[in-house]
Amino acid sequence: MEKRLSEVSEVLEPATRTAGLLPTSTDLDFYCSIDPGVKQALDGVSSDLDDVLSTMTAWMGSERQSMDSMMDAASFSAQAGETIDRLLERTDVYLDEYAGRRPIAPKDEPVVPSTGKLPKSLLFPKIPKPQDAFSRRPDNRACAPWTRQLRFGKPNARVPLGWRDPAWDMPEHATVEGQYGTEGDARLNAYYVEIQQTAIPASAYRIDEPRAPEPLDLDEPDASLAWVDSLDKLHALAAHLEEARVTEIAIDLEHHSHRTYLGLVCLMQISTRWGDWIVDTLVDEVREHAEMLNASFTHPDKVLVLHGADHDILWLQRDLGLFVTNLFDTFQAARVLQFGSLSLAYLLLRYTGFEADKRFQTADWRIRPLPREMLFYARSDTHSLLYVYDCLRLDLERHAGHGAITDVFERSKATASKTYIKVPWDAQGDSRSGWRTLWLRLGGDxxxxxxxxxxxxxxxxxxxxxxxxxxxxxxxxxxxxxxxxxxxxxxxxxxxxxxxxxxxxxxxxxxxxxxxxxxxxxxxxxxxxxxxxxxxxAGLQPSMPRMDVTVDEDLGERCGGDEEGWTEAGVQVGVWDAKAPQSRADAQLFRGLRVSSQAAPSTKRKSLFEMPSARTSSHVAATLRRIQSEFVHQLGSLVGREPERGGEPEEPEKLVDEKPFDAKPVELENAAPTPSEARETTVVKHDRDKDDDDIVRVSKHIKGRAPKTKKSLAAPEPFDFAHATSVLDAPRSGSEASLLAPTKAAAEPRGARPKNLKRSGQRSGTFARRNK
Structure with a gap:
C-alpha cells in the first residue's frame, strides 16, 4: 500500500506544481475579456473536467450529491478536500469490516423527511429508461397518427370495432380542444356507443351503511397487498375482477412525464371490497396483456370509480389499451355537492380523516423497488376510494335523491368518452405548451x-x-x-x-x-x-433603404441611402461676396433669425459647411445655405458695411421681430447699455407658429471682482453717446435691430437697492420686490 501511495504521489507532483502556476480567477477574467479564444479554451477545459469528475464519482453513491457543486470555482478546493476526507474515512471503515475488526452495519433505507421537498433520489433518479426495453416502443413521430390494435378484441360490444354512424360526417383523425389540451373527437372512442347507451347499474342506487376499511400501516404498507408483475398474476387479477360479486372497482394511475415525450404509466392501483392490487405496468408482458382487463372495465354491471379521470382515461387508452364505460368520477360528485375543495386529498380527509402526502405526486414512479413511503402513498389512493364512493352517494341521495346520482354518471360520460390522439407541433403556438403561450408567459414587455x-x-x-x-x-x-x-x-x-x-x-x-x-x-x-x-x-430587405452612406446627424443630415427627393449637397462659393437672398422668418433650426428661401450657386467646394460626397435632402441643404447667407449678412452689419448685392439695393430686413411677447419695442438710438447691464441675459421671442421651438440666446460673462478704486469727490461728466465717434462708422437704418442690441429691460436703470438687504440675508437681491 505504501509503495502504491508513493507512486501516486510521484504522478501527482507535476500536476500539483502546474496547478500552482495557474493565474488567479481575476487574471483569468481579464484574459477572457480581451481574448475570446481564452474563454473558449477555458470552457472546453471545464467541460472535460466535469466529465472526468462525473466518471470518477459514478460509484460514490451518497457522496455524489456533494460532488455536484465542485465545479463552482469558489468552493472547488474545500469541496474536493471534504469529499476526499469522507471517502478515506469510509475506506478505513470498509477495511476494518473486511478484516473483522468492526461489525458490518446494517444497510438503512433512505429516510424521507416528513416535511419539505422530497430528496433528489426520489425526484430525479439516474436510472435507465424502461421504455427502451418495451417490445412496443413509443412512436413519437409527428407525421404518424396514434393507433392501437386491440389484440383481445372488443368485449361487451354493442357495435363492431371501428363502426361509425354515417351521420357523424367527420374526418378520420378529427380533433377537439379539451380542457388540458388537444384530444381526439369523442366519437372516435372505441367504446363511444357503449358509453352513451349503457344503463346505470342498479347497484349504484343501493346505498348501504358505509363501512370504512382497515387503515394502512406506514411501517408495513405491503401487508395484504398483491403486487402484479407477471402474466400469471395478471390472469389472477382479471379472474377476480370478473367475479359477479365485484360490482365496484376503484382505479388510480401513477404517471411519469419527465424523461419521456408522450408520457409513461408506471403503476395502476386497483381496489375492490376484498383487497388491493398494484399492477407494475413497466413490466413488458404485463403491459402488453393488460387489455384483458377490458372484460371487467367495460362490463355493464360494474361501476368503475376514479377521481379526476380526465388524464387517466387518456393514459389507459394510450399505454394499456383499456377503456371504461360505467364511470363514476368522484370529482364530478364533489362538484354536484358544491364542496369547497374538489381534490381527492380533501375527500379522504373529509370522510376518513386520512391526510395524503401529495408531495409524492411529483416523485419518479419508475423507481424499482418502490420505497416504503411511495408504496404507502400509491396504495392509499384507492384503499379508501370505495368508502368515499359510498359516502358521496349517501350525500347525493340526501341532497337531491336518485337524480343527483344520475347527474354524476351523466357528467362522467363525457370524461369516459375522451379519446387519445398524438398532438403534432402547434405552428400557431396557442395551445397550452405552444410557443406563443410560452412567449406571453415569459416574454415580458x-x-x-x-x-x-x-x-x-x-x-x-x-x-x-x-x-x-x-x-x-x-x-x-x-x-x-x-x-x-x-x-x-x-x-x-x-x-x-x-x-x-x-x-x-x-x-x-x-x-x-x-x-x-x-x-x-x-x-x-x-x-x-x-x-x-x-x-x-431577407424579409426586411424590400422595405429597408440602402445604408451605403452615413453622415453625422449633428450637422442636420440624414443617415440613409438613395431615396426619392435626395440630392447631392450643393457646393458653396463666394463666401464673403455672397448676395444676401430674400429672407423669411419660418426657419426650423434658429428661431428669431431671418433665413433665406433662395439657394446659393454651386460651382466648387470652398466652405466648411460642405461635406464631400454626402447625400442630403433638399430641405436640409437649403436650410444650411440659408444659415450661411444670414451669417454673412449679419457679419457684414457688424463690421460696418453691407454685403454687395449687385443690382438694385433692397430694403434691409429686420433680424428680430418688432413686438416680442414679453417686451415693448426697443429704442436703439438712445439706449446705451452700462457695463453691468451688458452682462444681463437677453431673451428674444418672436411670433411664429405654436409648433415652433423657442431659441434663447444667452450671453455669458465671467464673474469676478472689480478692481478697487478711490471715489472721486467731483461728479463725473456724463459721456455723450450721441456724438461719440464709433469705430463701426457705417450707415444703418434706425429701425434695424442689431444682434447685440439690449432689450428695454436691460436699458432702464434699476435705482438704488434698499439698505436692509444685507440684514435680511438677501445679498443677491433674489427676493427683492420689483417697483411697480
Whole structure:
C-alpha cells in the first residue's frame, strides 16, 4: 500500500506544481475579456473536467450529491478536500469490516423527511429508461397518427370495432380542444356507443351503511397487498375482477412525464371490497396483456370509480389499451355537492380523516423497488376510494335523491368518452405548451407589446426565432424520447430568442451543460438560429433603404441611402461676396433669425459647411445655405458695411421681430447699455407658429471682482453717446435691430437697492420686490 501511495504521489507532483502556476480567477477574467479564444479554451477545459469528475464519482453513491457543486470555482478546493476526507474515512471503515475488526452495519433505507421537498433520489433518479426495453416502443413521430390494435378484441360490444354512424360526417383523425389540451373527437372512442347507451347499474342506487376499511400501516404498507408483475398474476387479477360479486372497482394511475415525450404509466392501483392490487405496468408482458382487463372495465354491471379521470382515461387508452364505460368520477360528485375543495386529498380527509402526502405526486414512479413511503402513498389512493364512493352517494341521495346520482354518471360520460390522439407541433403556438403561450408567459414587455399589436402584424425577430427554436426542441425531444423541457428549458428558450447565438462560442455560454456535451446538437442549434436570422433579415430587405452612406446627424443630415427627393449637397462659393437672398422668418433650426428661401450657386467646394460626397435632402441643404447667407449678412452689419448685392439695393430686413411677447419695442438710438447691464441675459421671442421651438440666446460673462478704486469727490461728466465717434462708422437704418442690441429691460436703470438687504440675508437681491 505504501509503495502504491508513493507512486501516486510521484504522478501527482507535476500536476500539483502546474496547478500552482495557474493565474488567479481575476487574471483569468481579464484574459477572457480581451481574448475570446481564452474563454473558449477555458470552457472546453471545464467541460472535460466535469466529465472526468462525473466518471470518477459514478460509484460514490451518497457522496455524489456533494460532488455536484465542485465545479463552482469558489468552493472547488474545500469541496474536493471534504469529499476526499469522507471517502478515506469510509475506506478505513470498509477495511476494518473486511478484516473483522468492526461489525458490518446494517444497510438503512433512505429516510424521507416528513416535511419539505422530497430528496433528489426520489425526484430525479439516474436510472435507465424502461421504455427502451418495451417490445412496443413509443412512436413519437409527428407525421404518424396514434393507433392501437386491440389484440383481445372488443368485449361487451354493442357495435363492431371501428363502426361509425354515417351521420357523424367527420374526418378520420378529427380533433377537439379539451380542457388540458388537444384530444381526439369523442366519437372516435372505441367504446363511444357503449358509453352513451349503457344503463346505470342498479347497484349504484343501493346505498348501504358505509363501512370504512382497515387503515394502512406506514411501517408495513405491503401487508395484504398483491403486487402484479407477471402474466400469471395478471390472469389472477382479471379472474377476480370478473367475479359477479365485484360490482365496484376503484382505479388510480401513477404517471411519469419527465424523461419521456408522450408520457409513461408506471403503476395502476386497483381496489375492490376484498383487497388491493398494484399492477407494475413497466413490466413488458404485463403491459402488453393488460387489455384483458377490458372484460371487467367495460362490463355493464360494474361501476368503475376514479377521481379526476380526465388524464387517466387518456393514459389507459394510450399505454394499456383499456377503456371504461360505467364511470363514476368522484370529482364530478364533489362538484354536484358544491364542496369547497374538489381534490381527492380533501375527500379522504373529509370522510376518513386520512391526510395524503401529495408531495409524492411529483416523485419518479419508475423507481424499482418502490420505497416504503411511495408504496404507502400509491396504495392509499384507492384503499379508501370505495368508502368515499359510498359516502358521496349517501350525500347525493340526501341532497337531491336518485337524480343527483344520475347527474354524476351523466357528467362522467363525457370524461369516459375522451379519446387519445398524438398532438403534432402547434405552428400557431396557442395551445397550452405552444410557443406563443410560452412567449406571453415569459416574454415580458416585448410579449405584451406583441399581444397589443393589431391583427396581421408580422412576427418580430424574437418571435420568429422563438418559434423556430420551439419547433427544433420539439423535433429533438421526439428523437430522444425526452420531455421538451428536458432538452431545453423554457427559460433558456426565451433567453436564446432574446439573445440569439450566431456562433458556437456564444451558444456555449448560453446553453446548459447537458446540451453542450453534444457537439453535433450545438452545431444544429447555431445553424437553426442563423437560418432564421437570415430569413428574417431577407424579409426586411424590400422595405429597408440602402445604408451605403452615413453622415453625422449633428450637422442636420440624414443617415440613409438613395431615396426619392435626395440630392447631392450643393457646393458653396463666394463666401464673403455672397448676395444676401430674400429672407423669411419660418426657419426650423434658429428661431428669431431671418433665413433665406433662395439657394446659393454651386460651382466648387470652398466652405466648411460642405461635406464631400454626402447625400442630403433638399430641405436640409437649403436650410444650411440659408444659415450661411444670414451669417454673412449679419457679419457684414457688424463690421460696418453691407454685403454687395449687385443690382438694385433692397430694403434691409429686420433680424428680430418688432413686438416680442414679453417686451415693448426697443429704442436703439438712445439706449446705451452700462457695463453691468451688458452682462444681463437677453431673451428674444418672436411670433411664429405654436409648433415652433423657442431659441434663447444667452450671453455669458465671467464673474469676478472689480478692481478697487478711490471715489472721486467731483461728479463725473456724463459721456455723450450721441456724438461719440464709433469705430463701426457705417450707415444703418434706425429701425434695424442689431444682434447685440439690449432689450428695454436691460436699458432702464434699476435705482438704488434698499439698505436692509444685507440684514435680511438677501445679498443677491433674489427676493427683492420689483417697483411697480
Amino acid at each position: 416585448l410579449a405584451r407589446a406583441a399581444q397589443d399589436a393589431p391583427p396581421g402584424t408580422p412576427l418580430s425577430r424574437e418571435e420568429r426565432i422563438l418559434r423556430r427554436l420551439h419547433q427544433w426542441r420539439d423535433e429533438k425531444a421526439r428523437e430522444d424520447d425526452e420531455r421538451p423541457a428536458f432538452v431545453l428549458s423554457d427559460e433558456v428558450l426565451i433567453s436564446l430568442a432574446l439573445r440569439p447565438p450566431l456562433t458556437l462560442p456564444e451558444a456555449h455560454t448560453r446553453t446548459p451543460m447537458r446540451l453542450r456535451k453534444s457537439v453535433q446538437r450545438m452545431h444544429e442549434l447555431v445553424d437553426v438560429v442563423k437560418a432564421e436570422w437570415e430569413a428574417y433579415q
